[in-house]
Amino acid sequence: MDRYDGFHDFVVARGGALSRTAYLLTGEHHAAEDLVQTALARAAARWRQILEQGEPEAYVRRIMINERITWWRRRPARPVAQVPDRPGPDEPHQILDRISLGQALDTLTPRQRTVVVLRFYEDMSEADTAAAMGCSIGTVLGP
Incomplete structure (x- = not known):
């Protein structure tokens, strides 16, 4: 068995979902791309062991969470409030909702943001989060 057997298929199948989660964790497209790339590179190095554990997506997601927290500790988050010059194909209310959501997520600490993303975007239970x-679990539930 090749040490990377199934890795390409995993990336093709789950790459989009991982990218969306990374964007919600970081709030920036370029940072999200870097986060996914870093997580997949780390996962590729241990791919056989990850497959043996049976939860490759959860493992990669955990790498992303840990890496994002490490980035935050190294360099404080800088608020970025850039509105696109031209709207995309979305309806105007969807654009406003997206901007409002981004602004609300920007007010949270990285750990709080991670809880919100995992609980409500990834639809994970408190225990899984x-x-x-x-x-x-008490940390996830908050005060």
Whole structure:
């Protein structure tokens, strides 16, 4: 068995979902691309072991979470409030909703943002979110 067997198929099948999650974690397209690339590079190095554990997407998502927190610790987040010059094919209310959501997510700490993304975008349970973040369920539930 090649050490990368199934890795390409995994990236093709789940790359889009991982990219969307990375964008929600970072709030920037370029940072999201870097985050996914870093996570996949780390996963590729241990692909056989990851497959043996049976949850490759959860493992890669965990890498992304840890990496994002590491980035945040190294360099503080800088608020970026750029509105596109021209709207895309979205309806005007969808653009406003997206901008409002981005602004709301920008007010959260990286850990709070991670909880919101995993719980409500990824639709993970409190227990699964806590496991993915390596914390207790009480931390996920908050005060």
